[in-house]
Amino acid sequence: MTQVDVRQRILADNAVAAATLRARFAAARTLVVNLISSPGSGKTTLLEATVRALGGRWRLGAIEGDIATDRDADRLRALGIPAHQILTGGSCHLDARQVGRALEEHDLGPLDVLFIENVGNLVCPTSYDLGEDFKIALLSVTEGEDKPFKYPSIFAKAAVTVVTKADLMPYVSFKLDEVRAQVTALRPGGTLLVTSATTGQGIAEWCALLEQRLAEKRGGGS
Amino acid sequence: MHELSLATEIYRTCRATIDARGPGRLDSARVAIGELAAVEPELLVYAWEAVVSGGRDAAARLEVEWHPARQTCATCGEVKERAPGNWLRICPACGGPVQVAGGDELDVIDLSYTPDEEETAK
Numbered sequence: 197m198t199q200v201d202v203r204q205r206i207l208a209d210n211a212v213a214a215a216t217l218r219a220r221f222a223a224a225r226t227l228v229v230n231l232i233s234s235p236g237s238g239k240t241t242l243l244e245a246t247v248r249a250l251g252g253r254w255r256l257g258a259i260e261g262d263i264a265t266d267r268d269a270d271r272l273r274a275l276g277i278p279a280h281q282i283l284t285g286g287s288c289h290l291d292a293r294q295v296g297r298a299l300e301e302h303d304l305g306p307l308d309v310l311f312i313e314n315v316g317n318l319v320c321p322t323s324y325d326l327g328e329d330f331k332i333a334l335l336s337v338t339e340g341e342d343k344p345f346k347y348p349s350i351f352a353k354a355a356v357t358v359v360t361k362a363d364l365m366p367y368v369s370f371k372l373d374e375v376r377a378q379v380t381a382l383r384p385g386g387t388l389l390v391t392s393a394t395t396g397q398g399i400a401e402w403c404a405l406l407e408q409r410l411a412e413k414r415g416g417g418s
Numbered sequence: 419m420h421e422l423s424l425a426t427e428i429y430r431t432c433r434a435t436i437d438a439r440g441p442g443r444l445d446s447a448r449v450a451i452g453e454l455a456a457v458e459p460e461l462l463v464y465a466w467e468a469v470v471s472g473g474r475d476a477a478a479r480l481e482v483e484w485h486p487a488r489q490t491c492a493t494c495g496e497v498k499e500r501a502p503g504n505w506l507r508i509c510p511a512c513g514g515p516v517q518v519a520g521g522d523e524l525d526v527i528d529l530s531y532t533p534d535e536e537e538t539a540k
Contacts, residue, residue, distance in 0.1 A: 197445055197530050197531070197532050197536075198439075198442070198530065198531055198532070198533060198536075199528060199529070199530050200435055200436075200439070200528060200529050200530075200531070201527075201528045202431060202432070202435055202447075202526040202527060202528050202529055203525065203526070203527065203528075204431055204525065204526050205524060205525055205526075206424055206427050206428055206431070206449065206524045206525060206526055207424075207427060207524060208431070209427065209430075210427075287420075287423065288420055289420050289423070291423070319420070319456050320420035320423075320456070322456050323420060323424075323455065323456055323457070323524070324420075348454075349454060349455075349456040350456075352454075352507075380508070381507055381508045382507060383507070384507055384508070384515060
């Protein structure tokens, strides 16, 4: 029997693919946001609200990850932005190679912001770098305020936590202060936004954050 | 269940490492998994068995080394009293900021294999 020292990251191949994507996005001066949440927390709905708010001014595009159906990409195309659907066929997350292949297959054109909507899951997508500028975690008020501590990895890695469906807050017991405390404990200095795509609450702040991050990326030189 | 993807990557890495040295059969692989890596060791071993089953390396074992995160408070020192997985960046005793080190390991450490020439020499 022969022993061999390997000393290699398990996701080394993904890291290489993510670095290639990151260089490509830097050259294209495109801000890339990786959206992660449980199913049904409102990722596509937040994107629809974003397109309505910014679509006239900015070139937006989306890559949608789902196990089955083109529904999410269809919803965004209906609003007039280029969207590509990745069907993972059972896999619970997107990886960098899938995103690279999607961009080879489907040229989304020059973009100011590319949204990568991950498969609905608070655990698995956390481990995979997609070459994004930052991750956001969405938490709808109907999911309950205990989620950051129950799924600490994503809330620690996400630069921004977006609370969604805030218009339902009067009807559910959701303690926003507790979410704020948990997110601060996991990610000191992270941003917490409270939004409702129905009433428009917080959408302007969300768009302002995107605008600031895009300006930072472009101001920092390409 | 991204453990299956991870097990596939681990096996791919092992296979490439052996293939670069000539033909051989994988006996075991050792991986380091950190507490913050969002990976369940038992599921990883289960996924590994599924990945190697049916092939020439079907008997290969996966050994998981578990690496807890170390949390240190500037005032109180090491934060020891916490439930596994309960890793915060604020000290539970004094509320000060906590430094987190390690715990994000996701590495293939080493492997053992039997070269085909040893097999035929037996």
